[in-house]
Amino acid sequence: MRGGEIAVARVARNPAGPARAALDAARRLRRRWRPLARRVVLGGLGVVVVLGLWTLAGMAVGRYLPPPWTVVANLLDHFFASDYLRGLGLPAGGYIDHVWATTGKVVVGMVVGTLVGGTLALAAAHIRWIGEAFAPLVAALGTLPILALAPFFLIWFGISAVSQIVLVSLYTVTIIYIYSLRAVRNIDARYGDYARTLGAPRRLVFHRVSLPAALPEMFGGIRIAFAASWGLTAIAELLGAQSGAGRAILSLSAVYDVTGMMAVILLLGIVALIMDGLIVMAKAWLTRWSAVGAGSSGGSS
Amino acid sequence: MSQGEIVLDNVHCRFRHVSGRTVAALDGVDVTVPAGQLVCLVGPSGHGKSTLLRVVAGLTPPTEGSVHAGGEKVTGPAVDRPMVFQEDTVFPWMRVTDNVEFGLRAQGVGDAERRRTVARWLEEVGLTDFADSWPKELSGGMRKRVAVATVFATGAPYLLMDEPFGALDYVTRLSLQNMLLDLWRETRRTILFVTHDVEEALVLADRILVMRSGRLEDDIEVSLPRPRDEDIRARPEAVAITKRIHRHLGLDDAAPVAARMGVTTS
Amino acid sequence: MIGFLVRHRIGVLSVLIVVVVWEIAGHVSPHSPLRESPVVPPLEFIFGPALIGMADYWRIDWLAPTPIDGGERTLLGAVLALSYHTVLTLSRLVVGLVLGAVIGVALGLAISWSRVAREMFAAPLHIFRMLPLLAMVPLFQFWFGATNLSAIVFVAYGVGVVYLAGTVNAVANIQARYYEYAATLGASKARIYASVVLPAILPELFSSVMLTLGLAWSAVIGAEYIGVDSGIGRMIIWAEFFSHTGRIALVTILLTVYAAASFLVFRGVARRLLSWMPSGDPTRP
Numbered sequence: 001m002r003g004g005e006i007a008v009a010r011v012a013r014n015p016a017g018p019a020r021a022a023l024d025a026a027r028r029l030r031r032r033w034r035p036l037a038r039r040v041v042l043g044g045l046g047v048v049v050v051l052g053l054w055t056l057a058g059m060a061v062g063r064y065l066p067p068p069w070t071v072v073a074n075l076l077d078h079f080f081a082s083d084y085l086r087g088l089g090l091p092a093g094g095y096i097d098h099v100w101a102t103t104g105k106v107v108v109g110m111v112v113g114t115l116v117g118g119t120l121a122l123a124a125a126h127i128r129w130i131g132e133a134f135a136p137l138v139a140a141l142g143t144l145p146i147l148a149l150a151p152f153f154l155i156w157f158g159i160s161a162v163s164q165i166v167l168v169s170l171y172t173v174t175i176i177y178i179y180s181l182r183a184v185r186n187i188d189a190r191y192g193d194y195a196r197t198l199g200a201p202r203r204l205v206f207h208r209v210s211l212p213a214a215l216p217e218m219f220g221g222i223r224i225a226f227a228a229s230w231g232l233t234a235i236a237e238l239l240g241a242q243s244g245a246g247r248a249i250l251s252l253s254a255v256y257d258v259t260g261m262m263a264v265i266l267l268l269g270i271v272a273l274i275m276d277g278l279i280v281m282a283k284a285w286l287t288r289w290s291a292v293g294a295g296s297s298g299g300s301s
Numbered sequence: 302m303s304q305g306e307i308v309l310d311n312v313h314c315r316f317r318h319v320s321g322r323t324v325a326a327l328d329g330v331d332v333t334v335p336a337g338q339l340v341c342l343v344g345p346s347g348h349g350k351s352t353l354l355r356v357v358a359g360l361t362p363p364t365e366g367s368v369h370a371g372g373e374k375v376t377g378p379a380v381d382r383p384m385v386f387q388e389d390t391v392f393p394w395m396r397v398t399d400n401v402e403f404g405l406r407a408q409g410v411g412d413a414e415r416r417r418t419v420a421r422w423l424e425e426v427g428l429t430d431f432a433d434s435w436p437k438e439l440s441g442g443m444r445k446r447v448a449v450a451t452v453f454a455t456g457a458p459y460l461l462m463d464e465p466f467g468a469l470d471y472v473t474r475l476s477l478q479n480m481l482l483d484l485w486r487e488t489r490r491t492i493l494f495v496t497h498d499v500e501e502a503l504v505l506a507d508r509i510l511v512m513r514s515g516r517l518e519d520d521i522e523v524s525l526p527r528p529r530d531e532d533i534r535a536r537p538e539a540v541a542i543t544k545r546i547h548r549h550l551g552l553d554d555a556a557p558v559a560a561r562m563g564v565t566t567s
Numbered sequence: 568m569i570g571f572l573v574r575h576r577i578g579v580l581s582v583l584i585v586v587v588v589w590e591i592a593g594h595v596s597p598h599s600p601l602r603e604s605p606v607v608p609p610l611e612f613i614f615g616p617a618l619i620g621m622a623d624y625w626r627i628d629w630l631a632p633t634p635i636d637g638g639e640r641t642l643l644g645a646v647l648a649l650s651y652h653t654v655l656t657l658s659r660l661v662v663g664l665v666l667g668a669v670i671g672v673a674l675g676l677a678i679s680w681s682r683v684a685r686e687m688f689a690a691p692l693h694i695f696r697m698l699p700l701l702a703m704v705p706l707f708q709f710w711f712g713a714t715n716l717s718a719i720v721f722v723a724y725g726v727g728v729v730y731l732a733g734t735v736n737a738v739a740n741i742q743a744r745y746y747e748y749a750a751t752l753g754a755s756k757a758r759i760y761a762s763v764v765l766p767a768i769l770p771e772l773f774s775s776v777m778l779t780l781g782l783a784w785s786a787v788i789g790a791e792y793i794g795v796d797s798g799i800g801r802m803i804i805w806a807e808f809f810s811h812t813g814r815i816a817l818v819t820i821l822l823t824v825y826a827a828a829s830f831l832v833f834r835g836v837a838r839r840l841l842s843w844m845p846s847g848d849p850t851r852p
Contacts, residue, residue: 199380
């Protein structure tokens with residue numbers, strides 16, 4: 001009686017013969033890949049349709065909306081190095097160098113913001129007065145469009161990268177703090193009770209219970225903050241910066257080069273997409289214990 | 302850890318209900334549980350069984366009265382009184398091994414000894430092959446085995462179980478009851494076991510405490526021989542216990558139950 | 568009131584500390600090189616000289632003097648200037664928000680009519696959502712000029728993409744058993760759409776409301792920062808040209824108040840509209 005259900009589970013894990021095992025594996029593989037293949041084919045089709053619509057619209061409005069291949073050709077032309085961009089007064093390098101500069105600022109701002117915001121939120125969840133002290137400040141920062149602070153940072157820190165990094169960090173701290181605090185408060189109280197009856201001291205509960213349990217929801221905040229940081233950094237660069245995608249867009253818009261602007265925005269979007277994919281992968285791995293949604297790809301947010 | 306008795310001395314526990322009314326979940330409970338006893342608490346839901354367990358665990362402080370375990374006053378949760386909850390509390394973010402060793406880690410037990418203890422208890426509950434599995438890969442009954450292994454592995458003298466098998470299907474529940482009895486016989490821990498299932502209490506307990514409206518209504522010694530299979534549970538003294546409990550629970554005309562157990566009532 | 572202060576004494580204290588630190592910084596900080604404003608403007612400066620200074624942005628001389636023509640800086644002028652640009656910004660925000668929501672949801676429902684279309688557009692929609700919105704301000708200004716229209720279209724685009732993706736996603740997330748149940752009752756596809764799909768996606772759409780409101784504020788400020796030559800976002804830039812930190816701080820405080828008010832109004836509306844829903848408060852993000 002005692003081992004009954006375990007025996008059943010064991011059988012399910014290792015089916016009888018190797019031949020059947022192989023058959024099962026093949027079937028499992030097919031079942032797993034068919035929806036994926038369908039998604040890839042349909043998604044590709046969707047992208048083609050959108051590109052087609054873009055081309056048609058471009059034919060209707062003329063030079064205001066260059067067709068996709070012109071934008072891609074422009075992107076490739078000035079990808080690594082470009083005298084044209086230098087002629088606009090931009091620092092040396094092609095689109096990728098400018099987008100890379102923005103990426104650096106976004107990543108630094110995100111890392112700082114996530115560490116600070118996450119730590120503060122976990123502290124606030126465990127120590128009452130910290131939470132109470134931060135509540136009004138975070139409420140104000142969460143309400144105010146953070147963009148409004150950009151000119152301040154420009155005056156305080158000049159047109160160096162610090163201005164943009166501080167802006168992104170502050171935004172990220174706010175978002176991550178709000179999400180993490182909510183995540184920790186949403187943790188089922190049973191887990192904490194159970195850990196405490198096992199004699200776990202606060203520190204152990206903190207990093208073996210609260211942190212992992214809050215992780216899936218914290219990732220939601222990280223993705224939202226990351227997605228918004230690209231635009232935030234770029235517009236801060238438009239207001240005044242020595243380098244970055246925003247700086248390039250500003251110079252291109254001064255000469256009405258719509259193709260170039262679209263190329264930069266496209267490249268920035270692609271980098272953002274890749275980074276988001278990396279975060280989704282990191283989440284899937286770190287929360288692989290989770291029964292639901294751990295492996296869900298992008299799409300929903 | 303040394304064993305002693307658990308003593309509850311005039312324990313009251315009052316809550317303020319949302320309506321503003323004060324509700325007495327425990328209303329003067331006096332009971333002494335000697336070391337090594339397996340005690341079942343039965344009673345209707347909402348009548349204080351779980352509160353009693355939480356008070357002993359130190360999760361809920363009593364409004365009045367005191368709890369002593371092994372002569373020491375209970376002031377909060379501690380590793381000598383771990384608890385298995387009705388809900389699934391096995392940490393989903395830890396593999397089975399990490400779950401079972403959590404209590405040992407909390408005590409600061411060294412790596413080698415921890416590994417040895419965990420291996421032993423996984424063996425005891427029959428989960429050796431699943432040491433590296435994630436909880437999501439186990440069935441509900443297997444996760445309960447993990448929880449039972451976890452509390453036993455701590456070496457705690459007192460184990461608290463709050464309807465641990467309540468959500469399981471009939472067959473799984475029987476196998477887990479047998480496993481618990483085996484482990485209890487081997488280790489002679491003191492176990493406080495809450496259940497709403499009179500038959501479960503009859504299978505497990507040395508002693509059954511009946512709770513109603515926050516009070517102990519009855520205290521029944523169960524001296525039936527083990528294992529208590531259907532035949533033993535059909536004996537007149539067993540049926541008498543069942544009837545006695547049913548009377549406390551307001552199920553006086555227990556004819557259907559008695560009939561199912563093959564006993565004719567006049 | 569007293570009760571509130573006592574209950575939230577730690578929060579009140581932390582706000583006081585921030586204010587005091589700000590004040591001290593304001594009094595020791597150097598003045599900006601261009602004008603009279605200190606680098607960290609203290610509160611009495613923000614609500615004193617900086618507020619009066621907003622009269623500089625008033626242009627109609629028969630209501631209040633216009634300093635730009637050598638007139639006097641008056642409080643009336645300052646309030647008029649602030650109100651004028653506030654109305655402009657708010658109207659852009661609201662029109663863009665409504666336009667974006669309506670078009671986005673309508674388009675999303677149209678796409679969701681067929682499952683194939685829904686799955687086809689999921690990928691491109693995700694790409695559109697990942698395009699950095701605020702970086703696209705110059706593009707919209709190139710297309711629509713530095714005009715009111717450009718700001719409205721920009722807000723509508725930013726909001727619309729979120730609603731479009733949100734609608735498609737919400738329809739995809741409806742559990743099959745609702746369709747099946749409705750189908751076993753003999754409902755046609757149009758009827759299922761009207762009485763199953765629409766009500767089922769409402770809660771998820773309303774969760775987009777708060778998100779898009781914040782987004783719309785950023786978008787309208789961004790549009791005014793870069794091109795459109797009016798609105799309170801633009802006032803910040805005018806002030807920034809001359810390092811008028813006090814004026815920037817004043818507008819920032821105003822913006823916070825406006826945004827908070829708009830969140831409260833939207834939450835109230837959403838709550839009323841969703842009062843029939845069983846679980847909790849769906850409008851809380």
